[in-house]
């Protein structure tokens with residue numbers, strides 16, 4: 001997508017942090033943006049930050065886990081701004097770090113419901129609308145570096161974000177013939193409200209947690225858990241997302257300091273491939289299967 005002028009974007013978790021950073025980048029490029037969020041006071045604060053561009057931004061109250069609310073929110077965005085062409089499924093929460101075996105089902109349901117279920121609901125609600133108007137579009141799903149590397153003590157979060165990665169790669173393949181690009185955003189540490197909002201949005205019927213220690217390692221219990229000062233600014237992530245949509249990048253990675261971890265993972269995968277001879281029939285079958293995978297172009301160009 002080259003030109004954003006007058007195009008309509010719908011961004012979940014758009015009231016703060018990375019969602020707001022994406023909204024600002026898109027508005028700066030000429031788009032109209034619906035910022036959808038469960039925290040109405042954060043929506044008010046976000047609106048105040050748009051100043052002169054306010055007329056191109058619509059605040060919409062949405063709990064991404066509610067399928068009924070999704071329909072109402074999509075209708076509201078269309079009425080206010082026009083047909084949606086860009087969908088950013090970005091709302092998410094974090095849990096305190098800790099081993100999986102300490103989790104309660106409430107921890108699982110809370111995290112999977114928003115971080116994975118919210119993306120499913122967004123895709124199910126908005127993508128058919130983009131297909132129906134036929135003007136093309138783009139979907140960005142916010143995952144995390146946590147979708148590409150495990151072991152940081154964020155098991156439920158990582159499970160959800162790996163799920164978002166799989167969904168996104170499949171969606172890219174499904175939507176390729178329809179002029180709808182799809183990207184997976186995998187940010188590293190970014191200065192946002194995540195650790196505050198995650199507590200604020202946790203519903204009382206999912207409050208039983210197995211994790212009672214501080215959400216950020218090293219912080220004394222009860223201390224406010226701000227995102228660390230050296231983390232990337234959300235506006236910078238937003239600009240990278242804009243570039244990723246322009247180029248229709250599959251992966252939008254933001255933090256080069258994790259390159260060595262990704263390389264180690266790719267190396268481990270390649271090293272795990274058995275060096276056995278492959279019978280002709282199996283090779284032919286594999287060639288048939290990979291004809292349609294999202295890396296087919298790369299493979300045709302001679303990638304290993």
Ligand SMILES: NC(=O)c1ccc[n+]([C@@H]2O[C@H](COP(=O)([O-])OP(=O)(O)OC[C@H]3O[C@@H](n4cnc5c(N)ncnc54)[C@H](O)[C@@H]3O)[C@@H](O)[C@H]2O)c1
Pocket residue numbers: 012013014015016017018019036037038039042062063064065090091092093094114142143144145186187188189190191192193194195197198201227234
């Ligand atoms: N901040 C980071 O370091 C970081 C790193 C990797 C990935 N991420 C991901 O980025 C995304 C955005 O988070 P952020 O860091 O900008 O935090 P943030 O708290 O600033 O923004 C998240 C927003 O999502 C909203 N939200 C939460 N539950 C919701 C629900 N049920 N329905 C609608 N809105 C809901 C919150 O109210 C909040 O405004 C999340 O998916 C997060 O997992 C963040």
